[in-house]
Amino acid sequence: MSSDLSEFQENKYRLPTNVKPSHYDLTFWTDLKSLEFGGLATIDLDILRETSAIVLNCADTLSVTEASIHCAALETNQVQAAQIVIQENLGRVTLNFLASLPAGSKAQLKLKYNAKLSGSMVGYYKSAWKNGDHTEYYAMTQFQPIDARAAFPCWDEPLLKATWSITMISRSETVNISNMAVESEALYNANSAVDATLTDLLSTLPKDAQWKTTKFQKSPPMSSYLVAFANGPLAYLEKSIVMPLSGRTVPLRVYGKSSWWGEFCLEVTAKVLPLYEQIFDIEYPLPKLDIMAAHDFDIGAMENWGLITGRTRVILLDPKKADIVSRKMVARIVSHEVAHMWFGNITTMEWWDYLYLNEGPFTRSLAWLDTHRLFPEWEVKSNFVNTHLYRALSVDAKRSSHPIEVECPDANFINQIFDGLSYSKAAAVLRMLSEYVGEEQFLKGVSVYLKNHLYGNSVTRDLWDGISAETGQDIPRLMNDWVSKIGFPLITVTETSNGIHVRQDRFLNDGTPETEENKTIWNVPLRILTVENDGQVLIDNKAILDGREKTLPIDTTKTFKLNAGTVGFYRVLYIPERLSKIATEAAKANSVFSLSDRIGLMYDVAALANAGLAKLSTLLTLTDIWRNEQNCKYHIFSSPFSVKIYPSCVDMVWSSVLTNMGIILSAFWEHPQIVDSLRAFISTLYAPLVARLGYEFPDGESVDIVLLRKAAVSGAALGRDESVARELRRRFADYLKTGNDAKIPSNLRLAIYTAAVRYGGREEFDALIKIIENPAKPASKSAAITAIGKLExxxxxxxxxxxxxxxxxxxxxxxxxxxxxxxxxxxxxxxxxxxxxxxxxxxxxxxxxxxxxxxxxxxxxxxxxxxxxxxxxxxxxxxxxxxxxxxxxxxxxxxxxxxxxxxxxxxxxxxxxxxxxxxxxxxxx
Structure with missing residues (x-):
């Protein structure tokens, strides 16, 4: 006989492996009047080793009132009551039994529980919204990574997958939703009830209310953190799509307190769900897909299988008037969460060490890829550089960074790795791999990986094996250091009479690494762009720096650049003369360098200046060179409708300039002379663009012009340009006078709110607070929250x-x-x-x-x-x-x-x- 307590003592952060759940039957009630819930969890177990003690997860906020087990293999064949021992602050409960459960047997565990609906935004919690003068509530879940245990007792580890059958009991006027489609729903009639569990649970609920039961279909095997359900006065929009592989019709719904602006979310979901099914060559296994917008939500959004949840800001928007940034965000996040239906949900990381297998490689990078396919005018691939790559390189340049694959021993550490490395660096290095082996081969390898682990769990090597099988290349050798080691390389390029000499050293944001910090030798895809005599552009996609340094035969009298397209996860340092030549070429209207090249070059120079490897003035000189070239391209056009946006002039370069100027301003805020001069410089960059493009956004404009105007106004405002500030204030004053926001274009909302509160007083402040508390649009609230902090x-x-x-x-x-x-x-x-x-x-x-x-x-x-x-x-x-x-x-x-x-x-x-x-x-x- 063994209680397995010794195993528990040795590994207090993981559950004992003496038993394994195979199926959960959850029947629970929710009362939105008393703000309480409770229920009965019936769990089928496989007894892997003889034991008289079972340890499972249960949060301190959950009260387990009864626990018993039945094991047919026992001679008595009787139900055993458990001694319940709560392990406070560990999120566990130990159940002790008099008779041991034999190895190889099966058992059924039953636990009765109840709890309050808190406003914690984790577990099963309440979310509030104003309906006139009174407050209404709905209840919903957020379990990732370890909060399913706050809604019901369970084995709350991703490896311990099981099937799930869920029955919800609620007041009849409310709506119930969960991972699976509804199997049956009926009003509860005590006189005709035949289910003893329902009778028992409902006996304690208010008798003056009409209750109903909603039973959902049984789920495929899934991890506990993906279970989801919600109850409340929810409305929805719906459409159906036909899936390409199965031919099944799958209904899609967007839920919220009303049918607020869910059309765009539905449109994106309807496009990407069948697209992923084709790409991965694996049928979407569930009968439906719901998306729920929440007023109170801890993170951005969550990929619960069949029931995606998220903040209103990332799900809902006005499809006719929404600003382009909001449209991009909703499309990107919805695509990301839908990709999780395969990555993370069908195939799940074995433990949180491998979180990036869910978040980075596919859901993040492929969401950008497929958003590009759906909306090519958005230049999504270049936007990836401006957001994910920039974010990841900034964090990973610190000594205090961590590898993508990082050991997660305990709950506190798990929550910390949901960061720019698990998400953005993982996406960036997998994007680099995709470019190296070829996108088609990469995606086929990913499909192999998924098929090899359907409804199972995986580790890093499983992914490498899938891509290796399809490409025939040694992917582990190429990629292991990128995910298992901290940091990334700086590639230093020097020029010789025979070509270029390249050397790699770890890049740190404060300068040169010590010897002990500079041991990793990455396999670096160099992607060398060169130009032939006839002007033809060539990219050597197979050049690899697999040692500390290497000499490459390149004609340095012609244009060249490393990291073509900025797809590599590294920075490049050129000699000053070469940097000047690249910058001059990049400023040309028909440059051989892409938009991504220009953005990457800008961020490289800024980072090198921060590390002391280049002068900060180099960044300003580069900006000034590009400004002068770009301005001369615009002056020949007379109106926004006729402006020709060259590839080198789209908004993302100006956005990257804006980011870098903002960083410098915040760093030197205690140097007033520098601040004043820098603001004047910024104003000369952006105010002329505002003068040419104006403030209006006519229908039919290209996305390039829309975003350039938005960046121009934001930049001029950062530079405290008086004429721009005056116009922005005038537009908000009209809103204060009329209550109509017609003169506040959605793409300028943040800039107008900021100017209003920065230069205004009580009236503007109160107006923003009112917008925050009762927004006409979710995006209005977010803009007001950000803007109000700029008051003076x-x-x-x-x-x-x-x-x-x-x-x-x-x-x-x-x-x-x-x-x-x-x-x-x-x-x-x-x-x-x-x-x-x-x-x-x-x-x-x-x-x-x-x-x-x-x-x-x-x-x-x-x-x-x-x-x-x-x-x-x-x-x-x-x-x-x-x-x-x-x-x-x-x-x-x-x-x-x-x-x-x-x-x-x-x-x-x-x-x-x-x-x-x-x-x-x-x-x-």
């Missing part, structure tokens, strides 16, 4: 800090703080606010991910107070005596940012000041 009225700022504490929804607190974190007037005040309220935030966000993001926002504030830091964590930052286990990685990265920012400012201030002085003198000639 000290008294109103204090009101905002009070509102964050007492009026803001939990999901929005980080957004408010991030907005304030970009406002130099309140850097010190926000730091004090964070210190004063830290303990309250810990309690308020005790179970969700908000605390992690709040801490990193706070650290950004301190990273900007360099004159008060002296290279170390300030004493006023309230973490020295705190439990930082929930955000230790973000804390380490933030402190490293503080240290590197100090060196960056000290190293670059004189260079930057000198360049701006010379520019000002030149501009006056």
């Amino acid at each position: 009225n000290l008294d109103l700022a204090e009101e905002l800090f009070s509102y964050i504490l007492n009026g803001a929804r939990d999901q929005d607190v980080v957004g408010f703080c991030q907005g304030l974190a970009a406002n130099a007037l309140f850097f010190r005040r926000l730091a004090q606010f964070f210190k004063d309220n830290y303990d309250g935030f810990v309690k308020r966000f005790g179970t969700n991910s908000m605390l992690k993001y709040l801490v990193t926002s706070g650290l950004k504030i301190f990273s900007r107070q360099v004159h008060h830091l002296q290279g170390c964590l300030p004493q006023q930052f309230p973490l020295q005596d705190k439990d930082t286990s929930r955000y230790s990685m973000g804390l380490a990265q933030g402190l490293e940012t503080i240290r590197s920012r100090i060196v960056y400012i000290e190293r670059s201030s004189q260079d930057l000041s000198q360049w701006l002085t010379e520019w000002e003198q030149g501009s006056k000639l």
